[in-house]
Amino acid sequence: MTETAGILDGYRVLDCSIAMAGPFAAQRLGDLGADVVKVEPVTGEWQRHAAAGGAQGNAINVSFLSLNRNKRSLAVDLKSAAGKDVLLRLVERADVFLQNYRPGVAERLGVDYATLSAINPSLVYVSMSGYGEDGPHRNLPGQDLLLQARSGAMLSTGRHGEPPQPAGQYLVDAVTASTAFEAVLAALLHRERTGEGQLVQVNMLDAITTLQMQELSVFTAGGVPQQRGSEPHAHVYIRSPYGTFRTADGFLALAMPDLPTLGRVIGEDTFLAMDSEVHGWTHRDEIFRRTADRLVTRPTEEWLAELSAAGIWAGPVYDYQDLVDDPQIAFNGTFVEYDHPTEGRVKTPGFPYKFARTPARIERGAPLVGEHSAEVLAEAGFGPEEIAELLGSGAVAETRLEGATADRSAQAS
Numbered sequence: 001m002t003e004t005a006g007i008l009d010g011y012r013v014l015d016c017s018i019a020m021a022g023p024f025a026a027q028r029l030g031d032l033g034a035d036v037v038k039v040e041p042v043t044g045e046w047q048r049h050a051a052a053g054g055a056q057g058n059a060i061n062v063s064f065l066s067l068n069r070n071k072r073s074l075a076v077d078l079k080s081a082a083g084k085d086v087l088l089r090l091v092e093r094a095d096v097f098l099q100n101y102r103p104g105v106a107e108r109l110g111v112d113y114a115t116l117s118a119i120n121p122s123l124v125y126v127s128m129s130g131y132g133e134d135g136p137h138r139n140l141p142g143q144d145l146l147l148q149a150r151s152g153a154m155l156s157t158g159r160h161g162e163p164p165q166p167a168g169q170y171l172v173d174a175v176t177a178s179t180a181f182e183a184v185l186a187a188l189l190h191r192e193r194t195g196e197g198q199l200v201q202v203n204m205l206d207a208i209t210t211l212q213m214q215e216l217s218v219f220t221a222g223g224v225p226q227q228r229g230s231e232p233h234a235h236v237y238i239r240s241p242y243g244t245f246r247t248a249d250g251f252l253a254l255a256m257p258d259l260p261t262l263g264r265v266i267g268e269d270t271f272l273a274m275d276s277e278v279h280g281w282t283h284r285d286e287i288f289r290r291t292a293d294r295l296v297t298r299p300t301e302e303w304l305a306e307l308s309a310a311g312i313w314a315g316p317v318y319d320y321q322d323l324v325d326d327p328q329i330a331f332n333g334t335f336v337e338y339d340h341p342t343e344g345r346v347k348t349p350g351f352p353y354k355f356a357r358t359p360a361r362i363e364r365g366a367p368l369v370g371e372h373s374a375e376v377l378a379e380a381g382f383g384p385e386e387i388a389e390l391l392g393s394g395a396v397a398e399t400r401l402e403g404a405t406a407d408r409s410a411q412a413s
Contacts, residue, residue: 004357004358004359005033005358006031006032006033006034006358006359006360006361007032007033007355007358008029008032008033008034008188009033009034010033010035011029011033011034011035011095011096011188012034012035012037012093012094012095012096013026013029013030013034013035013036013037013094013095013096013097013098014037014039014087014090014091014094014096014097014098015036015037015038015039015071015098016039016087016097016098016099016101016111017098017099017100017128018040018045018046018047018100019046019047019100019173020047020067020144020170020173020174020177021100021128021172021173021174021176021177021180021204022098022099022100022128022177022180023038023045023047023067023068024067024173024174024177025098025126025128025176025177025178025180025181025184026038026071026098027067027068027069027070027071028177028178028181029096029181029184030069030070030071030363031069031070031351031360031361031362032358032360033358033360034095034096035072036070036071036072037071037072037073037074037090037372037376038068038071038072038073038074038367039074039076039078039087039090040073040074040075040076040369040370041075041076041077041078042075042076042077042369042370042394042396042397043369043397044075044369045064047061047063047064047067047068048060048061048064048369049061050063051063057342057343058342058343058344059342059343059368060340060342060343060366060368064366065340065343065346065348065365065366066348066366067366068366068367069348069362069364069365069366070362070363070364071364071366071367072364072367072371072372072375072376073367073368073369073370073371073372073373073399074086074090074370074372074373074376074377074396075369075370075373075396075397075398075399076373076395076396076397077394077395077396077397078109078111079109080393080394080395082390082393082395082396083390083395083396084109084110084111086377086380086382086390086395086396087111088111088116088119089380089381089382090376090380091116091119091120091123092119092120092380093120093380094120094123095122095123095124095188095191096123096124096125096126096184096188097111097116097123097124097125097126098126098128098180098184099111099126099127099128100127100128100129100142101127102129102139103129103132103133103134103138103139106127113125113127113199117197117199120197121196121197122191122195122196122197123197124184124187124188124191124197124198124200125197125198125199125200126180126183126184126187126200126201126202127199127200127201127202128176128180128201128202128203128204129142129201129202129203129204130142130143130147130203130204130205131203131204131205132201132203132205132206133201133203137205142203142204144170144171144172144173144204145166147172147204147205147208148166148167148171148172148208149164149166150205151172151205151208151209151212152212152216152226153167153171153208153212153215154166155226155228155236156215156226156235156236156237157228157232157233157234157235157236158228158232158233159228159229159230159231159232160227160228160229160230171208172204172207172208173204175207175208175211176202176203176204176207176208179202179207180200180202183200183202184200187200214237215237218237224237229284229285229288230285231243231284231285231288231289231292232288233284233288234253238255238256239256239276239277239280239281239284240280240281240283240284240285240287240288240291241254241256241257241262241287241288241291242254242255242256243288244317245291245292245295245296246292246295246296247295247296247298247299247300247303248296248297248298248299248300249299249300250299250300250316250317251300251316251317252295252300252303252304252314252315252316252317253314253315253316253317254291254295254307254312254313254314255313255314256276256280256313257276257307257312257313257314258276258312259271259274259275259276259279259280259287260272260273260274260276261310261311261312262291262310262312264310265306265307265310265312266291266294266295266303267294268290268291268294270290271287271290274287300316304316333350334349334350335347335348335349335350336348336349336350336351336362338362338365340365340366341365341401342368342401343365346365368399368401369397369399370396370397370398370399371398371399371400371401373391373396373397373398374387374391374398377390377396
């Protein structure tokens with residue numbers, strides 16, 4: 001059977017981004033078949049040296065490994081004239097250029113949209129930033145936690161007067177990555193129709209703000225203020241009870257039950273005469289507290305069985321091992337495993353989409369620094385002597401992979 005090409009097969013992406021949001025967006029493009037060249041400093045991208053959770057790996061830490069599969073690495077010194085010339089020559093044949101430099105850095109390096117679009121007018125140029133390319137906050141640090149705090153999202157959960165609780169994920173980075181991924185696909189569709197490239201700007205503040213479409217509309221259009229109560233509600237704009245509750249042996253999540261029905265199941269008679277859409281708001285803290293007092297008396301599985309039988313929305317609170325072991329996760333094939341030449345057998349989340357004719361797949365794992373430098377330059381028209389000179393001068397760096405083939409080195413299952 002002939003292997004099908006990915007949807008984005010034939011498209012070349014130059015990924016000049018660092019950290020999470022940009023590399024994650026570029027990885028999604030690679031998963032769909034794009035040829036993603038990670039253009040990184042000769043010492044390696046920042047994320048290679050910042051191991052989340054302290055997971056160092058062998059030659060590549062897990063942070064970098066998780067965000068840079070399906071890419072080739074070109075290690076080049078863009079501050080040198082020769083290195084900059086390398087990038088400009090690659091731009092001639094590129095379809096997408098993605099960067100998340102601090103505002104003003106692209107211009108100083110001479111890789112801004114005006115410069116690159118003059119070389120390649122059909123280029124889709126994606127500029128990612130923390131707060132926008134200009135404006136009063138343009139120079140603030142675009143860090144996930146700080147943007148969660150500024151977005152207002154933290155004050156939609158928890159208790160009044162207690163410190164707001166951030167998400168347990170790199171939420172702003174992840175949604176910004178998805179936003180950039182969507183924007184690239186839309187810009188490529190426009191180019192297919194018109195032949196025109198364009199500048200695409202994505203910033204983290206707008207991404208996390210627009211993610212809260214419903215919540216912020218309740219505030220701006222509905223005029224309902226954010227008001228946390230004295231109990232740890234999971235969302236200020238959803239009636240009680242709504243959140244996670246301790247049981248006799250763990251926790252469960254409970255979402256918007258009909259109050260009389262809930263009262264019958266948990267033995268809370270005060271709920272029997274309540275109207276869910278009235279008292280769920282006016283007695284929010286009391287209802288939460290009484291629910292918590294009842295649920296703590298019995299084990300999780302007993303409660304889940306009775307709540308489910310009554311048609312009440314409830315579920316377990318997983319840790320990561322529970323998630324990995326979940327039978328639906330196994331059925332969906334949510335995780336993929338592949339062999340990496342330096343990191344061994346790798347198990348990692350796979351793809352958030354399924355295509356019947358052009359499935360996403362892993363062609364290669366995350367590369368070593370400059371693992372594909374010579375290969376990429378040769379494809380771009382550099383001769384053997386030019387490549388040797390660039391490597392010798394330090395304008396370009398290369399790491400040779402011993403005992404394995406760099407091309408298509410990852411075999412997924």
